[in-house]
Amino acid sequence: MERTLLVLLLLALFALILWGMSRSWRKRGARQADAVGELPQVPAEPGAQVLEPTTGLYTGTTLAPSWQNRVVVGDLGFRATAELTRFERGVLLERDGASPIWIPAEAITAVRTERGHAGKVMTEDGVLVIRWKLPTGTEVDTGFRGDDKAVYPAWTGAHTGTTNGDDQ
Numbered sequence: 001m002e003r004t005l006l007v008l009l010l011l012a013l014f015a016l017i018l019w020g021m022s023r024s025w026r027k028r029g030a031r032q033a034d035a036v037g038e039l040p041q042v043p044a045e046p047g048a049q050v051l052e053p054t055t056g057l058y059t060g061t062t063l064a065p066s067w068q069n070r071v072v073v074g075d076l077g078f079r080a081t082a083e084l085t086r087f088e089r090g091v092l093l094e095r096d097g098a099s100p101i102w103i104p105a106e107a108i109t110a111v112r113t114e115r116g117h118a119g120k121v122m123t124e125d126g127v128l129v130i131r132w133k134l135p136t137g138t139e140v141d142t143g144f145r146g147d148d149k150a151v152y153p154a155w156t157g158a159h160t161g162t163t164n165g166d167d168q
Contacts (some may be wrong), residue, residue, distance in 0.1 A: 029072045035144075036073040037136040042102040045119030047088025051108055054151045058082040058095050059143035060118030064131055067069075070118050071140060082167070084128075084144050086155065091130060095143065101142065107132040109139065111156050128152055 058080050070077050080095040092109070093101040109132060113125035116134070120127070120147045128144045146152065 015109060017064040022149060025072055031122055032073050035136060035138045036071060036134060040102045040104050040135060041088060042100055045078060046092060049085060049087055051079055051086035053083045054146050055083050055126060056144055056146035059120045059127060059145055061140050062118050062144045064139035064141050065112055067117050082144065103130060103132050109133060113152050117141065125152065128155055
């Protein structure tokens with residue numbers, strides 16, 4: 001009898017913790033909703049492809065400059081396998097099980113590599129981070145851990161206008 005009560009008490013405590021986490025996630029999303037607003041829509045014609053698509057993991061979007069302040073509005077807070085493609089008019093991040101993210105070229109303020117992003121820490125230069133301005137004016141960082149890190153210099157160089165990622 002005592003063991004049954006202990007198990008029920010632990011299950012109730014576990015359920016209470018899950019409920020609290022869920023409530024906190026929803027409140028955080030409500031606080032961020034005005035700052036994030038509506039995301040840009042993928043245009044019908046994104047322009048010519050500038051860089052080959054690369055596969056990897058979307059690590060999340062954070063409010064700049066904090067690498068841990070994850071945006072939880074909509075489905076931006078969930079990690080997903082993804083494909084990243086650079087076009088003349090912007091960057092398309094197509095995520096499995098989530099809506100695509102379109103980053104207009106004129107909204108991009110920096111493309112760099114980092115050691116960590118959105119609570120995910122890895123080796124030096126393990127994450128490609130795109131800093132961009134939302135239509136609301138809020139700056140965010142969108143992180144992508146590529147399956148092939150050798151493509152990172154092309155991505156950072158495409159933003160700075162160089163071909164190898166070095167500032168020349």
